[in-house]
Amino acid sequence: MSKEEFQLLTLLRDGDENAFHILYNKYAKQLFYFINRSVKESDDSNDLLQAVFIKIWETRSCIDPEGSFSGYLYTIAKNMICNYYKKKIVVQAYRAFVTDEHTEEDNSVFSSLVYKELSEKINSEINKLPKKRRQIFIMSRRLNMSYKEIAVQLDISENTVDTQIRKALQFLRNKREEF
DSSP: OOHHHHHHHHHHHTTOHHHHHHHHHHHHHHHHHHHHHHHOOHHHHHHHHHHHHHHHHHTGGGOOTTSOHHHHHHHHHHHHHHHHHHHHHHHHHHHHHHTSSOOHHHHHHHHHHHHHHHHHHHHHHHHTSOHHHHHHHHHHHTSOOOHHHHHHHHTOOHHHHHHHHHHHHHHHHHHHTTO
16 A cells, blocks of 8 residues: 555545545546446446445544555445345345236235244344354444444444354354245
């Protein structure tokens, strides 16, 4: 990492908008191409690009000027791409369900019941996680905290956060078959 980038990241962490704009101009084009290779729709790619930089601005106080900023940037982009596709799948499933032969009233009552039952099952399984793993999982998935934010708040390493999230997700995936 260059001395210039270290200084920019330090300024960004302290809320300097000019440093943010310089970093945006430095990384936006290549990050757009990265996102667009996965998403393939330029409007959505632009939206995701903007969302990545909004997240950078919102979490600027957690940025480590000595760490890999590009790695941090691409990790956020990957997560947003995954969330983009998850949302698309849910929307498609909902549209398929709604266009089925049910009335609107049947759909809303049925959806409500299915959602409630599924939520209860998921929450029950989350409550079975070990205490620390459950806390980390909830901070990540429900409070939308980054791994770095969780690590700082709980005074643990980001690798520990990553490991605990992976274990929690594997546990829930294994339980998914029971749903």
